[in-house]
Each structure stands twice: as C-alpha cells, then as structure tokens.
Amino acid sequence: MTTQMSKAETQHMIAKRVALELQGPCTVNLGIGIPTLVAEYMTEDNIYLHTENGLLGVTDVEEADIDPNLVNAGKLPVGEAIGSSFFNSSDSFAMIRGGHVDVAILGALQVDETGVIANWAVPGKNIMGVGGAMDLLVGAKKVFVTMNHTSKDGSSKLLKECTYPITSTRQVDMIFTELAVFNVEDGQLKLVDLMPGATIEEVREKTEAAFIE
Amino acid sequence: MTTQMSKAETQHMIAKRVALELQGPCTVNLGIGIPTLVAEYMTEDNIYLHTENGLLGVTDVEEADIDPNLVNAGKLPVGEAIGSSFFNSSDSFAMIRGGHVDVAILGALQVDETGVIANWAVPGKNIMGVGGAMDLLVGAKKVFVTMNHTSKDGSSKLLKECTYPITSTRQVDMIFTELAVFNVEDGQLKLVDLMPGATIEEVREKTEAAFIE
Amino acid sequence: MSKIQHDIQQALSYVKSGDTVLVGGFGLIGAPLTLIDGLTEKDVNDLTIVSNNLGESGKGLGILLNQNKIKKGIGSYFTSNRDVGDKYQRGEIELELLPQGTLAESMRAGGAGIGGYYTTTGVGTDLAKGKEEREIDGVKYILEKAIRADVALIRAHKADTLGNLVYYKTARNFNPLMATAAKTVIVEVDEIVEPGELNPEEIVTPFIYVDFIVKAQQILTKEGVVSV
Amino acid sequence: MSKIQHDIQQALSYVKSGDTVLVGGFGLIGAPLTLIDGLTEKDVNDLTIVSNNLGESGKGLGILLNQNKIKKGIGSYFTSNRDVGDKYQRGEIELELLPQGTLAESMRAGGAGIGGYYTTTGVGTDLAKGKEEREIDGVKYILEKAIRADVALIRAHKADTLGNLVYYKTARNFNPLMATAAKTVIVEVDEIVEPGELNPEEIVTPFIYVDFIVKAQQILTKEGVVSV
Numbered sequence: 001m002t003t004q005m006s007k008a009e010t011q012h013m014i015a016k017r018v019a020l021e022l023q024g025p026c027t028v029n030l031g032i033g034i035p036t037l038v039a040e041y042m043t044e045d046n047i048y049l050h051t052e053n054g055l056l057g058v059t060d061v062e063e064a065d066i067d068p069n070l071v072n073a074g075k076l077p078v079g080e081a082i083g084s085s086f087f088n089s090s091d092s093f094a095m096i097r098g099g100h101v102d103v104a105i106l107g108a109l110q111v112d113e114t115g116v117i118a119n120w121a122v123p124g125k126n127i128m129g130v131g132g133a134m135d136l137l138v139g140a141k142k143v144f145v146t147m148n149h150t151s152k153d154g155s156s157k158l159l160k161e162c163t164y165p166i167t168s169t170r171q172v173d174m175i176f177t178e179l180a181v182f183n184v185e186d187g188q189l190k191l192v193d194l195m196p197g198a199t200i201e202e203v204r205e206k207t208e209a210a211f212i213e
Numbered sequence: 214m215t216t217q218m219s220k221a222e223t224q225h226m227i228a229k230r231v232a233l234e235l236q237g238p239c240t241v242n243l244g245i246g247i248p249t250l251v252a253e254y255m256t257e258d259n260i261y262l263h264t265e266n267g268l269l270g271v272t273d274v275e276e277a278d279i280d281p282n283l284v285n286a287g288k289l290p291v292g293e294a295i296g297s298s299f300f301n302s303s304d305s306f307a308m309i310r311g312g313h314v315d316v317a318i319l320g321a322l323q324v325d326e327t328g329v330i331a332n333w334a335v336p337g338k339n340i341m342g343v344g345g346a347m348d349l350l351v352g353a354k355k356v357f358v359t360m361n362h363t364s365k366d367g368s369s370k371l372l373k374e375c376t377y378p379i380t381s382t383r384q385v386d387m388i389f390t391e392l393a394v395f396n397v398e399d400g401q402l403k404l405v406d407l408m409p410g411a412t413i414e415e416v417r418e419k420t421e422a423a424f425i426e
Numbered sequence: 427m428s429k430i431q432h433d434i435q436q437a438l439s440y441v442k443s444g445d446t447v448l449v450g451g452f453g454l455i456g457a458p459l460t461l462i463d464g465l466t467e468k469d470v471n472d473l474t475i476v477s478n479n480l481g482e483s484g485k486g487l488g489i490l491l492n493q494n495k496i497k498k499g500i501g502s503y504f505t506s507n508r509d510v511g512d513k514y515q516r517g518e519i520e521l522e523l524l525p526q527g528t529l530a531e532s533m534r535a536g537g538a539g540i541g542g543y544y545t546t547t548g549v550g551t552d553l554a555k556g557k558e559e560r561e562i563d564g565v566k567y568i569l570e571k572a573i574r575a576d577v578a579l580i581r582a583h584k585a586d587t588l589g590n591l592v593y594y595k596t597a598r599n600f601n602p603l604m605a606t607a608a609k610t611v612i613v614e615v616d617e618i619v620e621p622g623e624l625n626p627e628e629i630v631t632p633f634i635y636v637d638f639i640v641k642a643q644q645i646l647t648k649e650g651v652v653s654v
Numbered sequence: 655m656s657k658i659q660h661d662i663q664q665a666l667s668y669v670k671s672g673d674t675v676l677v678g679g680f681g682l683i684g685a686p687l688t689l690i691d692g693l694t695e696k697d698v699n700d701l702t703i704v705s706n707n708l709g710e711s712g713k714g715l716g717i718l719l720n721q722n723k724i725k726k727g728i729g730s731y732f733t734s735n736r737d738v739g740d741k742y743q744r745g746e747i748e749l750e751l752l753p754q755g756t757l758a759e760s761m762r763a764g765g766a767g768i769g770g771y772y773t774t775t776g777v778g779t780d781l782a783k784g785k786e787e788r789e790i791d792g793v794k795y796i797l798e799k800a801i802r803a804d805v806a807l808i809r810a811h812k813a814d815t816l817g818n819l820v821y822y823k824t825a826r827n828f829n830p831l832m833a834t835a836a837k838t839v840i841v842e843v844d845e846i847v848e849p850g851e852l853n854p855e856e857i858v859t860p861f862i863y864v865d866f867i868v869k870a871q872q873i874l875t876k877e878g879v880v881s882v
Contacts, residue, residue: 083621093755097539129733135755296849306527310767342505348527
C-alpha cells in the first residue's frame with residue numbers, strides 16, 4: 001500500500017468492503033476481530049446477526065444499557081434487536097451446522113489457492129482453542145474471510161497450500177484483505193476488486209497463491 | 214377367577230393394584246388402556262405424569278375445561294398440573310430414551326418367562342403402529358406391564374417365548390394381570406401377589422411361563 | 427418480501443409431485459389442517475409424507491391417501507387410519523414404520539446437520555432389521571439416518587411477521603422439529619403479531635426456519651374441525 | 655424432600671475425586687460462579703471438567719486448575735486462560751479439544767440416550783484424527799461420541815421449588831444441555847419461586863432434570879463478579 005493507514009483504519013476499511021456484499025434479507029454470523037466491525041457498516045435493515053453463544057438478533061448496545069449476561073461470541077456486550085430470540089448452544093449450532101445461517105464472516109491466518117482456510121491453530125504452539133470456527137465453515141451457506149494479506153515479515157498469507165492446520169476442507173466464498181477482494185470460483189481464486197490505494201502489481205507481488213485477474 | 218367381573222371392573226382392579234407400587238417423588242409415563250386408569254388410584258401428590266406427546270404434569274380434566282389441544286398419548290383430553298411444562302417430541306423422547314422417566318406403565322400382548330414383552334405387532338396382520346413403546350422400553354428406569362393373563366381362547370399370554378415380535382430385548386420389572394402380580398428378578402418371573410379371587414392353582418394352570426412361587 | 431401468504435394455493439406452490447413433505451401434528455392435534463386441506467385440492471402426486479399418523483379414515487391426510495397422492499408414508503402409528511392398512515395390503519403404498527422417538531430425533535438430526543445417530547431404541551427388534559448395530563461403551567445401539575425433506579407443513583399458535591413462532595400446549599409436538607428439516611417451511615397459525623410482541627426467551631422456532639406464514643382457516647375445536 | 659440446599663458444601667458433596675463434572679457457562683457468562691467457588695474450597699481432585707473454557711487465569715475454573723484439581727479438560731476454547739497452555743506443556747493436564755458445536759451436541763446426545771452421531775464438523779481436519787469417517791448419502795461425516803457425566807454444575811435465572819428452570823439471555827448457553835447429561839444436577843439460580851409461577855410454555859429445563867437448587871451468592875455484574 002502506498003498510503004499509511006493505522007491498523008484500526010485498515011480493519012475498518014476491510015469491514016466496510018465486506019458489508020457491501022451483504023444483501024438482505026439474510027442472517028449473518030460474525031466472527032471475532034474484523035468481522036465484528038462489519039456490523040457498523042451494514043446499510044440494510046433486514047440483515048440479522050446470529051451469535052453462536054445463543055442469540056439471533058444481535059445489535060449494538062449503548063454503554064448505559066450494557067448487560068453482563070448479554071454478549072456475543074467474543075464476550076463483548078451487545079444489544080438485542082426487535083424480533084430476536086435466545087436459545088441454547090446445541091440449538092445454536094444446529095442452526096449453523098444445519099445450513100440455516102446465510103453468511104459467516106471469519107478471520108483467517110492462511111488461505112490456499114483453492115479457498116481452503118486455516119484459522120484455529122499454529123504449529124508448534126499449543127492447540128488450545130477452536131470455538132465455533134469448524135462448525136461455521138461446514139454449515140454456513142456462504143463463508144467470507146477477512147485477513148491480512150501478508151505476515152509481519154512480508155510473506156504472503158494467500159498460499160499455494162496452507163502450512164497451518166486447516167479448519168475445514170470446505171472452500172470459502174470470498175476473501176477480503178487490505179489489498180484485494182477475491183471470489184472463489186470452481187476452486188480458484190479470482191480477483192474481483194482492488195482495495196483503495198492498492199495496485200495490481202502489489203497484489204501480484206504479495207500473493208503466493210495463483211489467482212485469476 | 215371364581216367371581217365374574219366386567220371387563221371394566223377387571224381393568225380397574227389391575228390399575229388399582231399397579232398404583233400401590235408407585236412411590237413418589239417420581240415421574241411416570243402411562244400407556245394407552247389399563248395404564249391410563251392407574252392415574253385414578255395414585256394416592257401420593259408427588260407423582261408426576263409424563264405424556265410423550267409433550268407434557269410433563271398430566272392431570273384429569275373436568276368436562277367443562279376440555280381443551281382440544283391438550284391431550285395425552287391416547288389423544289384423550291387431559292389437564293395440566295401446577296408446575297407442568299410443554300416440550301416438543303424430540304425433547305420428550307430425549308427424556309424417555311435418556312433415562313429421565315422413572316416408570317413406564319405399558320400394556321402387553323405377551324410376556325416371556327424372562328420378562329421380555331411383545332406389544333406392538335401381531336404376525337399376519339399389518340404391522341402398522343409402534344408409537345413410543347420401543348422408546349419407553351429402552352429408556353424408562355422401571356417398566357411395569359399390565360395385561361390379560363390369557364387370550365379369549367384361554368391360552369396363556371405369559372409364555373416360555375413370545376410368538377409375536379418383541380418390543381425390546383429389555384426385561385420389564387413387574388407384570389400385573391387379573392390373576393397375579395410378578396416381579397422380574399434375575400431374568401425370572403417371581404409371583405409376588407395373587408389378585409382378589411385368584412388362587413395359586415389357577416395361576417399355575419394359566420401360566421405357560423416358568424415362575425418362582 | 428413478506429412471508430405472509432393470503433392465498434393457500436400460492437403458499438402450496440412449493441409442493442411438487444414426488445416431493446418429501448413433513449406434516450406436523452399428533453393425529454389432528456397440532457396438524458396444519460388448512461394446509462392439508464389445500465393439498466387435497468392440489469394436483470400433486472407421488473408424495474412421500476412424513477408424519478406421525480396418516481390422519482384418520484377420510485380425514486386430514488386420510489383424504490390425501492384416498493386420493494392416491496401418497497406414494498410412501500413414514501411415521502410411527504398408522505393404526506389410527508384403517509385405510510392405510512388396506513392400501514398397504516393392495517400394494518398401493520409403501521410404509522416405513524419408525525419408533526416415535528426415532529421419527530422425532532431423525533428430523534431433529536436432519537435439521538441440525540447430523541447425518542445419522544446411534545440409538546438404543548429398537549435394538550433386537552424387527553424394526554432394527556437391515557440397520558447397523560454397534561456397541562459403544564458396552565451398550566448396543568442401532569444406526570438411524572437423518573430425515574430431510576423438500577417441504578414442511580406445520581402449525582404454530584402465533585407467528586410474528588418475521589416468522590418467529592410459539593406453540594400451544596400439546597399442539598407443539600413434531601412441529602418445531604419439522605420447521606428445521608425442510609428446504610421450504612410453510613406454517614399456519616392462529617394469530618400473526620408484530621415483531622417484538624413475542625418474548626425473545628419464549629420463541630420456540632426462530633424466524634430463520636420459516637419461509638411462509640398463512641392464517642389458519644380450519645381449527646380443531648371440542649366439536650371437531652371447523653372452518654373459520 | 656426439598657431440592658433446595660442452603661449449604662453449598664452440602665450440595666457439592668455429590669462431587670467426588672475422579673468424577674467427570676460438566677460446568678455451564680460461556681466464559682463467566684452463565685457460569686455457576688457460586689458452585690465453582692465452592693469447589694475451589696473442597697478437597698477433591700482428579701476431576702475431568704467439561705466446559706467451554708477453563709475460566710480465566712486465576713478466575714472461576716482457573717482457580718481449580720491452579721489448585722491441580724483438574725486431571726483433564728474437555729472444551730472448545732482453552733485459549734481464554736493462558737495457564738491451561740502452560741500446564742499442558744508441563745504435562746500436568748490432559749486436554750480434549752472439540753469444536754463448540756460438537757461439545758454442545760455431544761452433551762445433548764448424552765442426555766438423550768444417543769450413543770454417538772455423525773457430524774460434518776471437523777471432517778478432514780486435525781480434530782478428526784482417530785475418529786471414524788463415513789459417507790452418508792454422498793456427504794462425509796465423522797463419528798462423535800456422547801458425553802455423560804457424574805455431576806453437572808449449572809446456572810439458571812429462576813427455579814421453581816420443583817426444579818423447573820428458565821434462563822436469562824445469553825447466560826443460557828450450555829446450561830440446559832448439561833442439565834440432561836449428568837447423574838446429579840446442581841443448579842444455582844438468581845431466584846427461587848413457587849410452582850406455577852413459571853409459564854409452562856416457557857420452561858426450558860423441566861424439573862425431572864434437576865436434583866439440587868442453590869441460591870447464587872456470586873453474581874456477574876458490569877463491574878465483574880460480586881458476592882451477594
């Protein structure tokens with residue numbers, strides 16, 4: 001990128017771009033991190049947010065209205081929309097695994113050139129948490145992934161093959177980074193958009209995975 | 214039997230005898246027929262009735278209070294006790310199959326001398342209905358069976374081996390007929406009581422199954 | 427697009443010949459009587475009907491049966507309609523008999539992305555024939571497969587306009603499970619209310635499961651089924 | 655015999671060394687904080703704890719962990735407590751990591767008499783290693799086993815004196831499932847009411863699942879956990 005953005009600015013830029021892809025009516029599950037920010041940029045009022053800890057109809061909450069027993073999957077305080085409902089964890093994952101959630105937006109550590117992602121474990125570190133990531137990947141009708149295009153050392157996170165343990169054999173549908181937006185079509189990455197300030201040359205240089213321009 | 218009782222009187226006699234075996238607090242599922250009558254003779258107020266169509270806390274209902282959408286497994290109108298709850302069919306059978314119902318009282322067509330029963334199908338006739346019988350047999354902590362001691366032709370329904378298809382490989386716990394009460398202990402029938410008017414000779418004569426006196 | 431349909435036949439346009447259709451209710455209690463009635467007026471056949479019973483003789487699904495629209499029935503208690511047995515003996519209908527708990531659990535599994543499950547129910551009986559038996563931790567189980575369908579016709583008490591549902595007493599039965607296990611879910615209700623009128627802690631079927639809502643025109647009363 | 659226990663240690667007398675214990679909550683939300691606190695004061699060890707998380711460092715189940723009372727943890731997200739990783743590296747604790755939906759479903763199965771089930775979740779990943787893979791109707795699944803336990807420690811919002819339970823917002827999470835999957839179920843609640851005060855259509859956990867009820871003495875507030 002030629003312009004220098006703060007980490008927060010970059011995250012918001014990605015979240016805003018993801019929001020453009022959401023058309024209601026639909027139900028969306030937001031992962032922790034950048035995905036959570038997507039809610040701020042959704043423009044349609046018939047998009048409902050599902051959180052796997054047991055609420056359909058997540059909204060923002062004002063500081064004064066915070067309820068410690070009303071949180072999202074990141075354990076952050078949320079509000080409840082009109083028409084929302086509460087349910088237990090098995091009913092919540094029945095919704096996810098059973099294919100009743102339209103879109104899951106997840107973070108990823110790596111993605112391979114067929115759209116398979118790794119987002120739950122790093123080799124050599126203790127494998128300590130998986131949460132709902134594997135369930136969302138097998139169950140959501142569409143999966144959108146937000147991620148940094150490169151590691152701190154500059155190496156690509158869009159790889160020929162994931163070096164970290166994969167989260168599912170399922171290929172995701174769209175990938176959003178600070179440089180570019182890709183569709184996954186027939187098991188191939190297809191560049192569909194450049195992010196503000198990014199050039200096609202930079203994307204080519206920083207993407208190990210093969211992609212269709 | 215020496216005394217002549219009507220069919221209804223006999224059924225009530227059996228139901229009354231079964232009721233003596235119920236000690237609260239417990240949850241009891243009543244099958245169709247004689248088992249339903251047991252409710253009339255329960256004396257303790259901490260016995261709760263479960264019906265597999267989705268209610269824990271079945272009571273009698275006055276004619277004036279009949280609600281067509283509040284019925285038991287025999288589709289007969291019932292009432293709801295204080296502290297009752299409604300649930301769907303899968304949650305209801307989760308209670309049954311998961312071992313959370315203390316006693317199931319069922320009718321039977323035949324019982325063998327190890328306490329295995331047949332109560333859902335007759336060979337040569339279409340096998341058309343099983344309902345919740347198989348679930349109750351595998352799941353209830355205790356199973357009590359009410360049945361006629363003999364067929365219309367006088368042949369014993371307590372047999373060495375069932376000739377009808379069995380409902381479960383599980384042995385029931387007690388058997389109640391118009392002549393006698395049996396416990397099932399270590400896979401053997403044990404006579405524990407004679408019904409009013411019955412003699413040990415009559416029970417011996419009309420019981421094909423081996424039993425301990 | 428509103429989920430509310432005023433035309434029953436329009437709502438039923440999603441039911442096609444050859445479809446597998448889940449139909450709620452325990453006998454007539456909690457059955458979608460209006461939708462079933464609509465189905466008897468619709469030109470459709472070769473249906474596989476999954477329902478605890480196939481109605482009673484000449485009533486509810488029993489009419490559909492006598493119209494020869496049902497190719498196969500999957501249920502737990504067909505005894506309530508003597509016509510089922512007659513048709514079966516004449517080879518005019520296939521039947522799959524399942525224990526009631528298995529029928530319920532298989533639809534829950536279908537709705538929850540579970541392909542099959544091991545249950546104790548039926549082990550060692552004629553209904554286990556052809557099913558895989560397996561011992562897990564010393565207990566014998568049989569494998570039962572999930573049930574999924576093209577359409578579910580269900581009944582609830584109230585819907586809000588989003589499609590959230592609550593039920594009424596023992597009319598709940600199979601309905602909430604069926605709502606999860608079909609591609610298209612059509613519900614008939616006594617009352618349609620605005621979002622926010624149903625308590626979020628009390629909603630049994632969240633709106634994501636419901637595609638179309640119709641107002642009930644056939645109601646079960648003490649005196650039997652009446653049109654309203 | 656009343657299910658209400660005024661003495662926390664008396665209620666916890668059902669927890670024995672070597673037991674498998676289900677502990678409700680998603681982090682601290684919906685966790686039985688009073689019962690967990692009681693467990694940290696109890697002389698018990700070699701526990702297998704089934705819970706989404708093992709608390710946070712030095713909080714909730716985290717205290718129990720640091721007291722070396724936990725032999726094994728089964729959960730979906732141990733990352734929330736860095737001490738778990740440290741102990742694991744030192745070989746001081748066994749861990750079984752399950753996807754969150756599998757964790758929930760396995761307890762539901764345990765409570766429902768289901769021995770195991772085929773799920774799509776985890777197929778082809780490291781968490782499927784050693785698990786049977788099977789194709790059903792063209793879809794790949796892995797076999798997951800039911801979870802059952804000796805004791806469940808859960809949290810609800812209100813109980814009636816019979817043991818019927820209702821929950822509060824996202825504090826519901828795993829609690830109703832755990833109530834079904836243990837031999838002894840101990841619940842802590844904000845409020846105890848008389849039978850009849852809870853709406854029968856709204857009860858989430860029917861009383862047959864509940865053995866003992868205690869009043870919560872540790873409450874999660876905006877300011878953190880406070881004693882009441």
